[in-house]
Amino acid sequence: MVTDMTEGGISRHLISYSIPLILGNLFQLTYNAVDSIIVGRFIGKQALAAVGTASPVMNIIVLGISGICIGASVLMSNFFGGKKESMVKKEMATTAVFGVYFSLAVVFLGMLVTTPLLKALFVPEEILGIASTYLRIIFLGAPFTFFYNAISSAMKSVGDSKTPLKFLAFCSVLNGVLDVILIGIFRFGIVCSAATTVIAEALSAILCIWYVYRKVPLLQLKPAEFKIDRDLLKQTLQYGSVTALQQSCQPIGKLLIQGAVNPMGVDVIAAFNAVNRIDSFAFTPEQSISNGITTFIAQNAGAGKQERIKKGFKTGLGLEFCYWVLICAVTLVLKEPIMRLFVTGQNREIVSLGSGYLGIMAFFYIFPGFTNGFQGYFRGRKCMKMTLLGTFTQTSLRVIFVYVLTPVMGLNGVAFACAIGWSVMLLAEVPYYFCVEKRQRAQEGAL
Numbered sequence: 001m002v003t004d005m006t007e008g009g010i011s012r013h014l015i016s017y018s019i020p021l022i023l024g025n026l027f028q029l030t031y032n033a034v035d036s037i038i039v040g041r042f043i044g045k046q047a048l049a050a051v052g053t054a055s056p057v058m059n060i061i062v063l064g065i066s067g068i069c070i071g072a073s074v075l076m077s078n079f080f081g082g083k084k085e086s087m088v089k090k091e092m093a094t095t096a097v098f099g100v101y102f103s104l105a106v107v108f109l110g111m112l113v114t115t116p117l118l119k120a121l122f123v124p125e126e127i128l129g130i131a132s133t134y135l136r137i138i139f140l141g142a143p144f145t146f147f148y149n150a151i152s153s154a155m156k157s158v159g160d161s162k163t164p165l166k167f168l169a170f171c172s173v174l175n176g177v178l179d180v181i182l183i184g185i186f187r188f189g190i191v192c193s194a195a196t197t198v199i200a201e202a203l204s205a206i207l208c209i210w211y212v213y214r215k216v217p218l219l220q221l222k223p224a225e226f227k228i229d230r231d232l233l234k235q236t237l238q239y240g241s242v243t244a245l246q247q248s249c250q251p252i253g254k255l256l257i258q259g260a261v262n263p264m265g266v267d268v269i270a271a272f273n274a275v276n277r278i279d280s281f282a283f284t285p286e287q288s289i290s291n292g293i294t295t296f297i298a299q300n301a302g303a304g305k306q307e308r309i310k311k312g313f314k315t316g317l318g319l320e321f322c323y324w325v326l327i328c329a330v331t332l333v334l335k336e337p338i339m340r341l342f343v344t345g346q347n348r349e350i351v352s353l354g355s356g357y358l359g360i361m362a363f364f365y366i367f368p369g370f371t372n373g374f375q376g377y378f379r380g381r382k383c384m385k386m387t388l389l390g391t392f393t394q395t396s397l398r399v400i401f402v403y404v405l406t407p408v409m410g411l412n413g414v415a416f417a418c419a420i421g422w423s424v425m426l427l428a429e430v431p432y433y434f435c436v437e438k439r440q441r442a443q444e445g446a447l
Contacts, residue, residue, distance in 0.1 A: 004299070021156075021288035022288040038179050051134060056255035058251075069149040074157075076092065087232075090229045091236065092221060107143065124269075144201040151164075159299075163208075174203070253396075258272070270350050275339075293377055297313065297381060320372065335358040338358075375391075386429070386432055393421070394424065395421065397424055402414055
């Protein structure tokens with residue numbers, strides 16, 4: 001259902017928009033966690049470590065794709081808020097055609113670089129083969145990942161964040177059920193885990209396309225409309241490429257951090273994989289609230305409602321804080337029981353390593369909550385370069401301090417390195433926010 005955020009209650013819009021995003025992402029993360037749990041318990045800790053070493057590479061691709069789609073979504077939200085429905089369709093067509101070529105290039109390059117890249121990351125020889133196989137199969141799903149993200153971003157740009165949730169939930173549950181049956185019962189290997197992931201991605205994309213052509217006339221494209229508008233492509237790449245780079249900074253950072261963790265042994269790699277899954281549960285709602293802030297601000301910017309933008313941003317930061325209080329308490333209480341889900345009883349060292357890390361990180365989750373809130377504001381204002389600069393600074397510092405702290409503190413050093421990066425990022429974002437607002441007031445005065 002299309003939703004105009006330029007009218008009505010601000011808190012209601014942000015909450016009703018963010019909750020489906022949070023639930024949808026949690027469904028996806030639940031599948032990822034279940035996948036790791038099943039792999040670790042039924043195939044073994046080497047397979048769990050292999051999935052962990054492949055995950056940062058996978059995330060670079062997924063977040064790079066979603067970055068481009070977010071850039072396109074900002075333009076569509078702006079056009080929708082300004083009542084320019086024909087431009088929404090043109091942007092949709094441009095993104096779709098570009099996505100065909102882009103995703104096929106990702107598949108081709110991914111097949112070529114998988115093994116050399118994993119070797120460069122010092123992946124232990126004992127898990128290199130299965131990690132390479134797993135990652136190559138995942139690369140085959142890149143076109144489906146692009147089209148799901150593109151179409152769901154288009155629906156979100158016009159205020160519909162609920163429908164993509166339904167399809168993602170269905171496919172995540174199906175994916176988990178297939179894993180339980182094929183790996184847990186029939187004991188198929190890691191290839192099956194990768195294959196079911198690609199199947200779920202394909203089904204999600206197909207369901208989104210089917211729904212648009214049944215229910216959303218604004219986004220329906222006729223065959224003759226599938227063409228690239230060069231001016232829109234330029235804007236899409238201008239915003240999308242910067243956002244893609246910004247989105248990719250995080251997994252590139254994780255990739256480099258993985259390089260610091262890998263020499264520490266299979267137990268530490270397995271623990272790091274598990275806590276990364278748990279971290280994702282903590283971060284994703286913060287990112288979902290941020291996406292709600294982006295859409296709200298972009299629509300209202302298109303409508304020229306500046307005062308409403310300020311109120312919406314403050315409301316969004318309030319939601320980020322309330323969420324942090326909740327996730328901090330949950331993490332502190334449940335850190336050990338959650339870690340025990342990933343391994344069998346004899347792997348107590350992995351549980352101990354992960355629990356220690358989570359006990360520290362629970363207090364640090366406040367920092368990405370606020371940095372995500374500011375990132376949402378800057379994207380909505382089309383200040384994409386600041387989102388890239390902030391994320392690049394945070395990622396660079398995090399990687400540097402991981403290599404400094406982990407030799408002394410072990411896995412806990414990763415948590416403190418993250419906190420340092422987020423703190424510096426926030427110190428850069430806050431003054432820049434006031435600069436943007438000051439510039440906006442000056443433009444309003446000139447008019």
